[in-house]
Amino acid sequence: MSGWSDAAYGMGEAVLELDRVSVRYPEASAPTLREVDLSIEEGELVLVVGRTGSGKSTLLGTLNGHVPHFTGGLLTGRVRVLGRDTATHRPRDLADIVGVVGQDPVAGFVTDTVEEELAYGMEQLALPPTTMRKRVEETLDLLGIADLRAAPLRDLSGGQQQRVAIGSVLTTQPRILVLDEPTSALDPTGAEEVLATLTRLVHDLGVTIVIAEHRLERVIQYADRVVEVVDGRVRSGSPAEIMRDATVAPPVVELGRYAAWSPLPVSIRDARRAAAPLRARLGGLGAPLLTSASRGSSTVDTLQGVHSSLTSASRSSLTVPTPGIRATGLRVDHGRVRAVRGVDLAVPAGRVTALMGRNGAGKSSLLWALHGTGTRSAGRVAVTDGSDPATLKPVARRARVGLVPQTASDLIYLDSVGAECDQADAESAKPTGTCRALLDDLAPGIPADRHPRDLSEGQKLALVLAIQLTAGPDVVLLDEPTRGLDYPAKTRLAGIVRGLAGHGHTVLISTHDVEFVADAADEVVVMAEGEVVAHGPTPDVVAASAAFAPQVAKVLAPAPLLTVAQVRQALAEAGDVG
Structure with missing residues (x-):
């Protein structure tokens, strides 16, 4: 998409800053976030990971003031978004620079059809009709939903609704995108298309994107940095650095940990390159029986x-x-x-x-x-x-x-x-x-x-x-x-x-x-x-499907194995533990 306005800050400057941020909800026995220090630069794609309930959604909510202005609770410390302090700027005061897509896209819909929903955010920003029409068309093409232009939102599948929710944010052309589980309802091909779009926004337009996602196998290879949330505390680093001992990890990382590969791969390509010796070991075992057990x-x-x-x-x-x-x-x-x-x-x-x-x-x-x-x-x-x-x-x-x-x-x-x-x-x-x-x-x-x-x-x-x-x-x-x-x-x-x-x-x-x-x-x-x-x-x-094959199958093909557990079992049954 074209037309993103020039930013008033230099490359490499922090666009999101959290300084000793803690969040405690009413009647909670402990803070949901604890003394978080985090700085995110322009043009970064940051992946937030952690166990369910670890505080990821709360962390994302602080980035546009949703926490605590809408959720309640007590936020201590300071959150600045392009220099604006969320203590004095409510979410509506940040809507021109931060776009948010939540876990439940339907909960955020305010209109009846796809085209109306894509235009709604721009209407609130009082953009000219010609600009609105151009951006709607660009977004429909970008997300591959042009054929759904006039479709009622209630008639769409869950994945189609999720694309519309993402599109409704993209049309406002924010400098920062915050997405909570953006691929959760998408099929593998649709997820790849959406992630390719987000990556293009990062690399071609310098948009800063923060994503919380459980399906790490889909996203981690695109991330510049990973932020892990554990019991409300955060640490950040490169994907390989954090994944070495993260509490959650995709199958390709689990396979790399098991095989003791160094550096630890986070993509299929890198794992495939490292896996040649393991494929040779498995190739000599014969085809294992893939049972439920x-x-x-x-x-x-x-x-x-x-x-x-x-x-x-x-x-x-x-x-x-x-x-x-x-x-x-x-x-x-x-x-x-x-x-x-x-x-x-x-x-x-x-x-x-x-x-x-x-x-x-x-x-x-x-x-x-x-x-x-x-x-x-x-x-x-x-x-x-x-x-x-x-x-x-x-x-x-x-x-x-x-x-x-x-x-x-x-x-x-x-x-x-x-x-x-x-x-x-x-x-x-x-x-x-x-x-x-x-x-x-x-x-x-x-x-x-x-x-x-x-x-x-x-x-x-x-x-x-x-x-x-x-x-x-x-x-x-x-x-x-x-x-x-x-x-x-x-x-x-x-x-x-x-x-x-x-x-x-x-x-x-x-x-x-x-x-x-x-x-x-x-x-x-x-x-x-x-x-x-x-x-x-x-x-x-x-196993033979480009879209539906799991990561282990892609890394170890032609060995007919689908999970790390099956790899362990195949080697153990063959007495190969080296």
Whole structure:
């Protein structure tokens, strides 16, 4: 994009400065941020990393005054944005220089259509109509959403909504962009396009970009600097320096740590160059058997008696699965848009099945139709006992099919985490504490008296997932369940869904998270333009795909390995520990 105004400061000058900044929220037992000193220069792309709930979103919120002006709480220290002190400049006073894209794009929409949303920020800045029109057109092309110009925002997929949210900020041409999980709802190709756009803004126009992201495998190779937040304290350095012992790390870094590569690679290219000796060792082992048991740590009894753990022997015995839910001739129309086109699909019980495809492929529409509460234009759905979820009353449906939607907060309505858990136990006739135990396994340490709206997006998702799993449904449908989850939380989630499958449940997960699929899924269904275009075992479907292949597969090809855990297991079983 062209037209960014000249900055009134020199190259290399700090545009964001935090001086001994601490943030404490009302009734919190400890500060969320502690004595943070941080200086970010013009034209830097800074990646903020850390565990879920570590304080990343609060740190980002301080950069435009959202914290504490909107969130409440006490901020001590000083935050300066291009010389403006956030103590005296509220977010509206910084809107001309700082653009912010939050975790939940829908929450930030104020208009009805894509074009109107892209223009709204410029209207608030009173830009001339000709300028507004030019920038809207540039942004539509930049993000590849020109065909959605007149589309209602409510009809877009989650990934399309996220692109619009980013675009609505880009049209105001800020000097600083702050993005919280900007690729979380995007398919791999869409994420690459958005990140390429952001990188171009940094290198061609000197825009400063600060990104908090859990899917580090997508972003870290573009970062100039990494800021890690651990229990409210921060440290910063080069990506390789911070990743050497960071609390969270992408698979390519985990592989580099395991193989003791130096310097530590953070990109596929650098890891591929370092991996030649490891590929040679693996090449001499023969093709290892990729079973569910080799996907990571063993599944613990996370469901506290609701579901049992699964041994590798019982998992490997499930060779001829019984369909847990079947769709026949399923069609979904949203107005003039045919989202699902006559799909015939049998999802097996006792397996974890991933549903993948680009944004707008029809994945969410299919999940809601299978659940029985979404739109169906034609076709039929049947669970194992032959019943159609659409014909069941809510209580009966909850025991048959559970669905966790993309926007988890849609299913949260009480005023505390404890109340939500107690209600879930009561509605499902489970022992008190069942839901809470599930929540602690997914996201430990959330206070029972915390209001759900004060949780991070990852914590909200964990709460809703725990509520749904409390009922022990025969079929579990998850729509983008890893949004907002850090790597340890995703590992725990993978263990839980494998445990559900091992207990005979049907698990279908719509996701763009290829690393989670590699760890958790037995098989993959790929959709395109409302149709199923591929269905098979996970290694067969993802390993050869440029878009869907996980990092380890790209680094170690042609070895048929998808995760670091599989590499460890293959070498250990061969007695190769050198």
